[in-house]
Amino acid sequence: MVDYQTKAPGVYIEEITPAGPIAGSGTSTAALIGTVTANLPNGQLGVPVAVTSWSGYVAAFGGFDRNLNLPFAVRGYFENGGTLAYIAPIKDMAGLPAALDALTRVPDVSLVALPGVVDPAVQTTVITHCETMGDRFAVLDGAPDATPLKNDGALQTQRGGLLSRNGFAGLYWPWIVISDPTVAPGAAPATLTKPPSGHVAGIMARSDNQRGVHKAPANEPVRGAIDLAYPLNDTEQGTLNQKNINALRSFPGRPPLVWGARTLTDGTPWRYVNVRRLFSYVEDSILAGVRWAVFEPNNTGLWKGLERSITEFLTRVWQSGALFGRTAAEAFYVKIDDELNPDSTRALGEVHIEIGMAPVRPAEYVVVRIGIWDGGAQVNEG
Known part of the structure:
Protein backbone atom coordinates (compact mmCIF):
# COMPACT_ATOMS: atom_id res chain seq x y z
CA MET A 1 0.00 0.00 0.00
CA VAL A 2 1.42 3.34 -1.06
CA ASP A 3 1.47 6.07 1.63
CA TYR A 4 0.08 8.98 -0.40
CA GLN A 5 0.38 11.33 2.59
CA THR A 6 4.10 11.52 1.86
CA LYS A 7 3.53 12.50 -1.79
CA ALA A 8 2.65 15.75 -3.51
CA PRO A 9 -1.04 16.38 -4.21
CA GLY A 10 -2.01 15.06 -7.61
CA VAL A 11 -3.45 12.11 -9.50
CA TYR A 12 -1.85 8.67 -9.09
CA ILE A 13 -2.62 5.45 -10.95
CA GLU A 14 -2.53 1.97 -9.48
CA GLU A 15 -3.02 -1.07 -11.68
CA ILE A 16 -5.07 -3.93 -10.27
CA THR A 17 -5.38 -7.34 -11.95
CA PRO A 18 -7.97 -9.42 -10.09
CA ALA A 19 -8.26 -11.81 -13.04
CA GLY A 20 -5.18 -13.82 -12.17
CA PRO A 21 -4.16 -17.15 -13.72
CA ILE A 22 -6.24 -20.21 -12.84
CA ALA A 23 -4.27 -22.92 -11.06
CA GLY A 24 -5.12 -26.53 -11.85
CA SER A 25 -6.85 -28.38 -9.04
CA GLY A 26 -5.57 -31.66 -7.61
CA THR A 27 -6.84 -34.92 -9.07
CA SER A 28 -5.03 -37.69 -7.23
CA THR A 29 -6.16 -37.61 -3.61
CA ARG A 277 -12.07 -36.95 -14.84
CA LEU A 278 -10.67 -34.30 -17.20
CA PHE A 279 -13.96 -32.38 -17.16
CA SER A 280 -14.16 -32.68 -13.37
CA TYR A 281 -10.62 -31.31 -13.17
CA VAL A 282 -11.40 -28.37 -15.47
CA GLU A 283 -14.67 -27.57 -13.70
CA ASP A 284 -13.03 -27.71 -10.27
CA SER A 285 -10.11 -25.54 -11.40
CA ILE A 286 -12.35 -22.88 -12.94
CA LEU A 287 -14.66 -22.91 -9.93
CA ALA A 288 -11.76 -22.06 -7.64
CA GLY A 289 -9.95 -19.84 -10.12
CA VAL A 290 -12.75 -17.34 -10.84
CA ARG A 291 -14.01 -16.94 -7.30
CA TRP A 292 -12.48 -13.47 -7.35
CA ALA A 293 -15.35 -12.38 -9.63
CA VAL A 294 -18.11 -12.85 -7.06
CA PHE A 295 -19.67 -9.47 -6.10
CA GLU A 296 -17.64 -7.58 -8.74
CA PRO A 297 -19.61 -5.13 -10.92
CA ASN A 298 -21.36 -7.19 -13.58
CA ASN A 299 -20.20 -5.31 -16.67
CA THR A 300 -18.19 -5.93 -19.82
CA GLY A 301 -14.97 -5.34 -17.90
CA LEU A 302 -15.79 -8.30 -15.66
CA TRP A 303 -16.70 -10.41 -18.69
CA LYS A 304 -13.38 -9.68 -20.37
CA GLY A 305 -11.49 -10.54 -17.19
CA LEU A 306 -13.30 -13.85 -16.86
CA GLU A 307 -12.81 -14.66 -20.53
CA ARG A 308 -9.11 -13.85 -20.30
CA SER A 309 -8.55 -16.02 -17.20
CA ILE A 310 -10.48 -19.02 -18.50
CA THR A 311 -8.96 -18.83 -21.99
CA GLU A 312 -5.45 -18.72 -20.56
CA PHE A 313 -6.16 -21.76 -18.40
CA LEU A 314 -7.75 -23.79 -21.18
CA THR A 315 -4.84 -22.92 -23.48
CA ARG A 316 -2.53 -24.57 -20.96
CA VAL A 317 -4.86 -27.57 -20.81
CA TRP A 318 -4.74 -27.82 -24.62
CA GLN A 319 -0.94 -27.46 -24.68
CA SER A 320 -0.66 -30.37 -22.24
CA GLY A 321 -2.30 -32.63 -24.83
CA ALA A 322 -5.66 -32.95 -23.10
CA LEU A 323 -7.75 -31.34 -25.88
CA PHE A 324 -8.00 -32.27 -29.55
CA GLY A 325 -7.17 -29.63 -32.13
CA ARG A 326 -4.29 -28.23 -34.13
CA THR A 327 -4.99 -24.79 -32.66
CA ALA A 328 -6.50 -23.59 -29.42
CA ALA A 329 -9.52 -22.33 -31.37
CA GLU A 330 -10.19 -25.87 -32.59
CA ALA A 331 -9.79 -27.32 -29.10
CA PHE A 332 -12.10 -25.09 -27.05
CA TYR A 333 -14.14 -21.90 -26.93
CA VAL A 334 -15.21 -19.49 -24.18
CA LYS A 335 -18.31 -17.36 -24.67
CA ILE A 336 -19.50 -14.57 -22.38
CA ASP A 337 -21.55 -11.87 -24.09
CA ASP A 338 -24.87 -9.99 -24.26
CA GLU A 339 -26.64 -13.00 -25.74
CA LEU A 340 -25.87 -15.07 -22.64
CA ASN A 341 -26.26 -12.12 -20.28
CA PRO A 342 -29.23 -9.95 -21.26
CA ASP A 343 -30.67 -7.29 -18.94
CA SER A 344 -33.00 -9.81 -17.30
CA THR A 345 -30.09 -12.07 -16.35
CA ARG A 346 -27.94 -9.26 -15.01
CA ALA A 347 -30.90 -7.98 -12.97
CA LEU A 348 -30.81 -11.28 -11.08
CA GLY A 349 -27.17 -10.77 -10.19
CA GLU A 350 -26.03 -13.54 -12.52
CA VAL A 351 -23.24 -13.78 -15.09
CA HIS A 352 -23.34 -16.73 -17.47
CA ILE A 353 -20.33 -18.27 -19.23
CA GLU A 354 -20.42 -20.97 -21.91
CA ILE A 355 -17.41 -23.23 -22.46
CA GLY A 356 -16.95 -25.98 -25.02
CA MET A 357 -14.03 -28.43 -25.08
CA ALA A 358 -12.94 -31.20 -27.45
CA PRO A 359 -11.35 -33.82 -25.18
CA VAL A 360 -8.91 -36.44 -26.43
CA ARG A 361 -10.18 -39.99 -26.11
CA PRO A 362 -8.02 -43.08 -25.63
CA ALA A 363 -6.97 -45.24 -28.56
CA GLU A 364 -8.93 -48.18 -27.22
CA TYR A 365 -8.55 -50.16 -30.44
CA VAL A 366 -5.35 -49.98 -32.48
CA VAL A 367 -6.06 -51.48 -35.91
CA VAL A 368 -3.03 -52.56 -37.95
CA ARG A 369 -3.64 -53.52 -41.58
CA ILE A 370 -0.95 -55.83 -42.91
CA GLY A 371 -0.55 -57.70 -46.16
CA ILE A 372 1.87 -58.95 -48.79
CA TRP A 373 3.85 -56.25 -50.59
CA ASP A 374 5.14 -57.00 -54.07
CA GLY A 375 7.81 -54.36 -54.01
CA GLY A 376 6.15 -51.31 -55.47
CA ALA A 377 2.68 -52.69 -56.00
CA GLN A 378 -0.19 -51.86 -53.70
CA VAL A 379 -0.50 -53.99 -50.57
CA ASN A 380 -2.89 -56.91 -51.01
CA GLU A 381 -4.75 -57.22 -47.77
CA GLY A 382 -5.27 -60.76 -46.54
Missing part, protein backbone atom coordinates in the same frame (compact mmCIF):
# COMPACT_ATOMS: atom_id res chain seq x y z
CA ALA A 30 -8.19 -40.67 -2.63
CA ALA A 31 -10.71 -41.37 0.12
CA LEU A 32 -10.61 -45.01 1.22
CA ILE A 33 -13.50 -46.20 3.37
CA GLY A 34 -13.65 -49.41 5.38
CA THR A 35 -13.00 -51.32 8.57
CA VAL A 36 -9.62 -50.96 10.27
CA THR A 37 -7.71 -53.23 12.61
CA ALA A 38 -7.59 -50.81 15.53
CA ASN A 39 -10.55 -50.71 17.91
CA LEU A 40 -11.51 -47.06 17.58
CA PRO A 41 -13.89 -45.18 19.86
CA ASN A 42 -17.20 -44.12 18.32
CA GLY A 43 -16.06 -40.52 18.12
CA GLN A 44 -13.36 -41.45 15.60
CA LEU A 45 -15.52 -43.62 13.35
CA GLY A 46 -16.41 -41.97 10.05
CA VAL A 47 -13.94 -39.13 10.61
CA PRO A 48 -11.51 -38.82 7.66
CA VAL A 49 -7.84 -38.84 8.61
CA ALA A 50 -5.12 -37.82 6.15
CA VAL A 51 -2.19 -40.22 5.73
CA THR A 52 0.74 -39.91 3.36
CA SER A 53 2.30 -43.37 3.63
CA TRP A 54 1.62 -46.95 4.65
CA SER A 55 3.55 -46.40 7.89
CA GLY A 56 1.34 -43.40 8.60
CA TYR A 57 -1.73 -45.57 8.16
CA VAL A 58 -0.34 -48.24 10.51
CA ALA A 59 0.39 -45.63 13.16
CA ALA A 60 -3.18 -44.34 13.01
CA PHE A 61 -5.22 -47.49 12.38
CA GLY A 62 -3.09 -50.58 12.97
CA GLY A 63 -1.63 -53.03 10.47
CA PHE A 64 -2.90 -56.02 8.53
CA ASP A 65 -5.79 -58.30 9.33
CA ARG A 66 -6.29 -61.07 6.76
CA ASN A 67 -10.06 -60.77 7.16
CA LEU A 68 -10.14 -57.07 6.29
CA ASN A 69 -9.75 -55.45 2.88
CA LEU A 70 -8.98 -51.84 3.74
CA PRO A 71 -5.38 -52.30 5.01
CA PHE A 72 -4.36 -54.15 1.85
CA ALA A 73 -6.07 -51.54 -0.32
CA VAL A 74 -4.24 -48.70 1.45
CA ARG A 75 -0.88 -50.39 1.02
CA GLY A 76 -1.71 -51.04 -2.63
CA TYR A 77 -2.65 -47.39 -3.09
CA PHE A 78 0.74 -46.18 -1.87
CA GLU A 79 2.64 -48.96 -3.68
CA ASN A 80 1.13 -47.84 -6.96
CA GLY A 81 1.93 -44.16 -6.69
CA GLY A 82 -0.61 -42.60 -4.35
CA THR A 83 0.80 -39.86 -2.15
CA LEU A 84 -2.13 -38.67 -0.04
CA ALA A 85 -5.24 -40.50 1.13
CA TYR A 86 -8.03 -39.77 3.57
CA ILE A 87 -8.99 -42.85 5.55
CA ALA A 88 -12.61 -42.92 6.72
CA PRO A 89 -12.89 -45.79 9.23
CA ILE A 90 -16.30 -47.39 9.72
CA LYS A 91 -17.46 -50.33 11.78
CA ASP A 92 -19.89 -51.58 9.14
CA MET A 93 -22.00 -50.27 6.26
CA ALA A 94 -24.35 -48.53 8.68
CA GLY A 95 -21.57 -45.99 9.15
CA LEU A 96 -21.17 -45.24 5.44
CA PRO A 97 -23.61 -42.29 5.20
CA ALA A 98 -21.87 -40.47 8.05
CA ALA A 99 -18.45 -41.12 6.50
CA LEU A 100 -19.59 -39.80 3.12
CA ASP A 101 -21.12 -36.75 4.78
CA ALA A 102 -17.81 -36.07 6.53
CA LEU A 103 -15.99 -36.39 3.20
CA THR A 104 -18.13 -33.60 1.72
CA ARG A 105 -16.12 -31.31 4.00
CA VAL A 106 -12.78 -32.48 2.57
CA PRO A 107 -12.56 -30.57 -0.73
CA ASP A 108 -9.34 -32.05 -2.11
CA VAL A 109 -10.68 -35.63 -2.47
CA SER A 110 -11.08 -36.71 -6.11
CA LEU A 111 -11.17 -40.54 -5.89
CA VAL A 112 -13.42 -42.61 -3.61
CA ALA A 113 -13.12 -46.34 -2.97
CA LEU A 114 -14.91 -48.81 -0.71
CA PRO A 115 -12.54 -51.78 -1.00
CA GLY A 116 -14.15 -55.20 -1.18
CA VAL A 117 -17.77 -54.02 -0.96
CA VAL A 118 -19.64 -55.28 -4.04
CA ASP A 119 -23.27 -54.75 -3.05
CA PRO A 120 -24.75 -52.62 -5.88
CA ALA A 121 -27.03 -50.73 -3.50
CA VAL A 122 -24.10 -49.72 -1.30
CA GLN A 123 -21.90 -48.87 -4.26
CA THR A 124 -24.69 -46.74 -5.71
CA THR A 125 -24.55 -44.66 -2.54
CA VAL A 126 -20.88 -43.94 -3.27
CA ILE A 127 -21.64 -43.11 -6.91
CA THR A 128 -24.38 -40.70 -5.83
CA HIS A 129 -21.90 -39.02 -3.49
CA CYS A 130 -19.45 -38.54 -6.38
CA GLU A 131 -22.16 -37.24 -8.73
CA THR A 132 -23.42 -34.81 -6.10
CA MET A 133 -19.94 -33.49 -5.38
CA GLY A 134 -19.34 -33.24 -9.13
CA ASP A 135 -15.55 -33.62 -8.95
CA ARG A 136 -15.07 -37.16 -7.64
CA PHE A 137 -14.75 -40.56 -9.27
CA ALA A 138 -15.79 -43.85 -7.63
CA VAL A 139 -13.33 -46.73 -8.07
CA LEU A 140 -15.41 -49.88 -7.56
CA ASP A 141 -14.60 -53.57 -7.18
CA GLY A 142 -16.36 -56.19 -9.27
CA ALA A 143 -17.90 -59.13 -7.44
CA PRO A 144 -15.81 -62.31 -7.14
CA ASP A 145 -17.30 -64.62 -9.76
CA ALA A 146 -16.09 -67.91 -11.22
CA THR A 147 -18.50 -67.53 -14.17
CA PRO A 148 -18.30 -63.83 -15.11
CA LEU A 149 -20.05 -64.17 -18.47
CA LYS A 150 -23.27 -65.72 -17.14
CA ASN A 151 -26.12 -63.23 -17.29
CA ASP A 152 -27.33 -64.36 -13.89
CA GLY A 153 -23.82 -64.37 -12.40
CA ALA A 154 -22.72 -62.15 -9.54
CA LEU A 155 -20.65 -59.79 -11.70
CA GLN A 156 -23.33 -59.28 -14.33
CA THR A 157 -26.03 -58.77 -11.71
CA GLN A 158 -23.87 -56.23 -9.94
CA ARG A 159 -23.09 -54.33 -13.12
CA GLY A 160 -26.77 -54.16 -14.04
CA GLY A 161 -27.50 -52.24 -10.87
CA LEU A 162 -24.70 -49.73 -11.24
CA LEU A 163 -25.29 -47.68 -14.38
CA SER A 164 -24.10 -44.12 -13.71
CA ARG A 165 -25.69 -41.57 -16.08
CA ASN A 166 -22.74 -39.19 -16.28
CA GLY A 167 -19.93 -41.66 -15.80
CA PHE A 168 -18.77 -40.87 -12.26
CA ALA A 169 -17.67 -44.46 -11.56
CA GLY A 170 -15.61 -47.31 -12.97
CA LEU A 171 -15.91 -51.04 -12.17
CA TYR A 172 -12.69 -53.11 -12.05
CA TRP A 173 -12.41 -56.91 -12.21
CA PRO A 174 -11.10 -59.53 -11.39
CA TRP A 175 -9.63 -59.46 -7.90
CA ILE A 176 -5.85 -59.66 -7.55
CA VAL A 177 -3.55 -62.21 -5.93
CA ILE A 178 -0.92 -60.74 -3.60
CA SER A 179 1.73 -62.14 -1.29
CA ASP A 180 0.43 -62.60 2.24
CA PRO A 181 2.31 -60.05 4.37
CA THR A 182 1.05 -61.63 7.59
CA VAL A 183 3.17 -64.79 7.14
CA ALA A 184 5.71 -65.15 9.91
CA PRO A 185 9.40 -64.83 8.97
CA GLY A 186 10.79 -68.21 7.92
CA ALA A 187 7.37 -69.72 7.21
CA ALA A 188 6.34 -70.89 3.76
CA PRO A 189 5.11 -68.07 1.48
CA ALA A 190 1.36 -67.74 1.06
CA THR A 191 -0.98 -65.65 -1.05
CA LEU A 192 -4.22 -63.75 -0.56
CA THR A 193 -6.92 -62.70 -3.01
CA LYS A 194 -7.94 -59.09 -2.48
CA PRO A 195 -10.03 -56.43 -4.28
CA PRO A 196 -8.16 -54.18 -6.73
CA SER A 197 -9.79 -50.79 -6.05
CA GLY A 198 -7.08 -49.42 -3.75
CA HIS A 199 -4.36 -50.43 -6.19
CA VAL A 200 -6.30 -48.91 -9.12
CA ALA A 201 -6.77 -45.64 -7.24
CA GLY A 202 -3.00 -45.53 -6.74
CA ILE A 203 -2.49 -46.18 -10.46
CA MET A 204 -4.78 -43.25 -11.26
CA ALA A 205 -2.74 -41.03 -8.97
CA ARG A 206 0.49 -42.24 -10.59
CA SER A 207 -0.82 -41.72 -14.12
CA ASP A 208 -2.11 -38.24 -13.23
CA ASN A 209 1.26 -37.21 -11.83
CA GLN A 210 3.33 -38.71 -14.65
CA ARG A 211 1.16 -38.00 -17.70
CA GLY A 212 -1.84 -35.92 -16.65
CA VAL A 213 -5.49 -36.57 -15.86
CA HIS A 214 -6.29 -36.66 -19.58
CA LYS A 215 -4.29 -39.90 -19.99
CA ALA A 216 -6.47 -42.98 -19.55
CA PRO A 217 -5.25 -44.85 -16.43
CA ALA A 218 -4.88 -48.11 -18.36
CA ASN A 219 -2.08 -50.27 -19.80
CA GLU A 220 -0.52 -49.65 -16.40
CA PRO A 221 1.10 -52.32 -14.18
CA VAL A 222 -0.57 -53.23 -10.89
CA ARG A 223 2.33 -53.10 -8.46
CA GLY A 224 2.07 -55.66 -5.69
CA ALA A 225 -0.14 -58.02 -7.70
CA ILE A 226 1.52 -61.34 -8.55
CA ASP A 227 -1.47 -62.87 -10.32
CA LEU A 228 -5.17 -62.49 -11.00
CA ALA A 229 -8.02 -64.47 -9.48
CA TYR A 230 -9.48 -65.07 -12.96
CA PRO A 231 -7.36 -65.20 -16.16
CA LEU A 232 -9.52 -63.52 -18.80
CA ASN A 233 -9.03 -64.23 -22.48
CA ASP A 234 -9.70 -61.78 -25.31
CA THR A 235 -13.18 -63.11 -26.09
CA GLU A 236 -14.27 -62.89 -22.46
CA GLN A 237 -12.89 -59.41 -22.06
CA GLY A 238 -14.60 -58.31 -25.27
CA THR A 239 -17.94 -59.29 -23.75
CA LEU A 240 -17.21 -57.55 -20.45
CA ASN A 241 -15.80 -54.45 -22.19
CA GLN A 242 -19.07 -54.00 -24.07
CA LYS A 243 -20.71 -53.79 -20.67
CA ASN A 244 -18.14 -51.25 -19.46
CA ILE A 245 -16.44 -53.57 -16.98
CA ASN A 246 -12.74 -52.71 -16.82
CA ALA A 247 -10.54 -55.78 -16.94
CA LEU A 248 -7.27 -56.53 -15.27
CA ARG A 249 -5.23 -58.75 -17.57
CA SER A 250 -2.01 -60.76 -17.56
CA PHE A 251 0.05 -61.04 -20.76
CA PRO A 252 3.22 -63.08 -21.33
CA GLY A 253 6.25 -61.42 -19.81
CA ARG A 254 4.23 -58.65 -18.21
CA PRO A 255 2.87 -58.10 -14.69
CA PRO A 256 -0.90 -57.81 -14.25
CA LEU A 257 -2.14 -54.69 -16.03
CA VAL A 258 -5.21 -52.47 -15.91
CA TRP A 259 -6.67 -53.14 -19.37
CA GLY A 260 -9.83 -51.06 -19.47
CA ALA A 261 -10.74 -47.38 -19.24
CA ARG A 262 -14.54 -47.17 -19.36
CA THR A 263 -17.02 -45.65 -16.99
CA LEU A 264 -20.30 -47.19 -15.88
CA THR A 265 -22.52 -45.44 -18.38
CA ASP A 266 -24.28 -46.37 -21.59
CA GLY A 267 -23.80 -42.85 -22.94
CA THR A 268 -20.99 -42.21 -25.42
CA PRO A 269 -19.97 -38.68 -24.22
CA TRP A 270 -18.86 -39.92 -20.79
CA ARG A 271 -17.71 -43.41 -21.83
CA TYR A 272 -14.06 -43.02 -20.85
CA VAL A 273 -12.58 -42.56 -17.39
CA ASN A 274 -10.09 -39.91 -18.47
CA VAL A 275 -12.76 -37.78 -20.21
CA ARG A 276 -14.98 -37.76 -17.13
